[in-house]
Amino acid sequence: MIQLILILAFGALCLSSLYFLARRTPRAEGGSGPLVEARQALQALRSGLLPPELIARIFARADLEYVLSEVPENVRPLFMEERKKIALSWVNQVRRQILLLRRFYLGSARSYARLSFRTEIALALDFAALLFACRALQVALYVRGPFAVPGMVETTAAVAARVCKVYEESLAFLSPAQLGALADRSAGAARL
């Protein structure tokens, strides 16, 4: 009897999964919204959040040393508070953009991007590692301050940059130049 119930439950689960898969809206496959969102997330990461010089400035130890050695003591708390605020804002924004990219990856990447199975697995692992790293970094920055975990900052930025690179490469065929080339090719084929 228990076996029958288990088999029926499994069957119902399979049927409901099939139902939801069949009912999936075509938005994910056809709409350009997720693609635009993913491109904006990539742009924000590439130009706003991951440039090494900006990261180096936010977490600059030289500034801390300057404040500790040459600045009146009553300014130190303000400095620490301001840098902590910026560091937390940085990691929050990186996490938010990565979540947008992951949403695109889970929802509609297959419709647009040429991702091999290996790339998909690598991306999935990178996403998981990155989101975990962002959370850990948030906690570390909150508890220990912006200058205590330079290694974690470097690792998070490096993994985020790797994810961006894989995404850019997989979506590169949608760049205007390549779209033009594709159009020329299809026009040539039509003439033949």
Next chain:
Amino acid sequence: MNSMPRRMDVQQAAEDLRRRTLSEIPRSLDRLIYLASMRDYNTGLYYHDGLASRFTQEVACEALADCHREAFRDLVGSPLRGLVCQMEGYMDSTHTSPGEFLTAWKKLEPYRVAVPVETDPLSAEFLFSSFKIALAILEARLRPAPAAPDA
């Protein structure tokens, strides 16, 4: 008139601006404020009669925007020590009393309207935060905190 200026013309105009005008303004902070003052706050467009007469209004506008972004990048990349020095130099150059200057800058935060448009928000926030710290440092030097009374 061509509404999209050619990149080469913009680069030439920017070079001209650097050579003739910006070379006379050594600090990035002064350049940032000068270039922001060339911008019409209602339209976001930059105006410079001399540059526009040598090139075109559109080219001059793009060149000024390029140089403004450059000054902003320089400031964001400047270490805190450098930023404090720049602010001190700028404060001296205004010929107002340091106390008045610091009070006005802390209250009005004029640097918030001096950043180029389409600046990424984190860089802008970082620069504003650094300005805030630099102002606090200058103020602490100007008005040292009273020593704690002996027990």
